[in-house]
Amino acid sequence: MPTPNLTVRTYQASDLTALVALFNASVHGLTADHYDAAQRQAWAPAATDMPEWQTRLSALELLIAEDGQAIAGFIGFSLAGHIDLLFTAPGYARQGVATALYAAAEQRLRAAGARELFTEASLVAQAFFAGQGFSVQQAQTVARGAVILPRMLMRKPLEPR
Template identity: 55%
Template structure:
């Protein structure tokens, strides 16, 4: 069962953009105004159809317009190639333990002039 209080708290600190298609959630991105991308999700039925790219592109446009020059995220190993295509580089790998499960992620950074 998701911890709704924790999710509400996490989302309250973020700017969130939502993509819809055919009256369904296609994906969303959550980011802070300092350039940290906290969440990026695409519904499986909309994967590889440009949803994540569109959400990321709009996020980058907004942050760039506000003066942010460096973006960062902690990407799963599955998501790291997507961020690499957006110009991110892996700054470090990290192992995260949560609820007796471990996952490896990449701390990624992108900068532009």
């Protein structure tokens, strides 16, 4: 696939269905090296709860990476410095989508006065966040029903520029 021509824009309500589909595809398509089938199913269940997604997204700043009309990834964060969601579409993996999204989010967070960023990184995303200057604070687990998902609490102090 040629290098994508990415633009980053803010989320609109009309993106909801595509964003949730991308989340499901990303979990099922990009995490199998670290999470087994039961864990992936617990993380992104077949039956999507759209009202729950709407509520979750409404509390976040959201940026979308687009390649023409195609959504290549998204990031969700709070202005307090919590990176909550970062997902790339499987067909766009390792092409700089998360890098572009993270850069735009960090710029927004710096402008909002955040002094420190933190995230509960999946084991898939750990190397990505390490590359962005985050360090591991603590290994954690999160329970989804009877299934346990390991993750890493990571943080990055934002030095003034």
